[in-house]
Amino acid sequence: MPSPDKQKKRAQRAKTKAKQNRMGKPKPQANVVHPILANPLVNEPFDDVELDLSTFDFKDIEENGFDPAHFDDLFQAMKAGESISLLAMCLIFLQYPVLELVVAEESEDAATDFMMGLLIVYRAIFHEEDEDAAVAWIGSDAFQNAYNEASLILQKKNAHA
Template identity: 85%
Template sequence: MASPEKQKKRAQRAKTKAKQNRMGKPRPQANLIHPILANPLIDEPFDDVEIDLSTFDFQDIEENGFDPAHFDDLFQAMNAAERTGLLGLCLVFLQYPVLELVVAEESEDAATDFMMGLLIVYRAIFHGEDEDAAVAWISSEAFQSAYNEASDILQKKNARGR
């Protein structure tokens, strides 16, 4: 396995390349499930980011918590998408491959706890909120509505086979 420094450099190169690719790819407007998916920062934002799911150890996270630095690609993508609104943020969040893996393979309670942890850390990093404020934000009608809409959009998109 490569050293942490090499992994960091690789991840940075992948992010740079992904951003360059997104900037140069106009999306066709026809057959979009929702107009927000025309935004390349929101539709499949992790396609060009190298994420090795085989090294992901959910049991270790449950026992010891997670290092926010390991989720920097998610948090940066969420922050960029949040500029479009809560729907964009939720769409990016729900498309994160690690999250998709956890939801598919873990119990509903464990997956929910993991998701809450990620959202709480995101709010702490980018909005300076403590856990109570972040939980209030997650529980808000605005967030819940955007989250449910994002989930519906992705279900429709996945039903079409991408």
């Protein structure tokens, strides 16, 4: 049996090694759907945002439009995502709880109109584009590819959940 002094040294080395392993390298995440989801700005970006979905009135928005100020948290998160990549911005957009609610509860045409409205207002606020320029951007290959990839990533992520 090793001496108490030797045991103490071994324990200290093991402790140091364990600390280095914890600190030195990021833990590999099992079942990572896409590396971009490792970014907390992109993965579940609205977890800490307080939204009362029970007060959301889609019919009122359909009839009267929406106040962009009510969607400032979305637009700010999208702007932060856009600085990472277009894919990150699309992932953030598609995870917005209000949008998820509209997609789940409204017709496809109504949901598409709402999404287009949000994207057009976003482009107007942050890129000073008019509606035609925003619609052209939404129809661009770059946006469509990023949007479709984001949609697939979220489908895979939700399938893992």
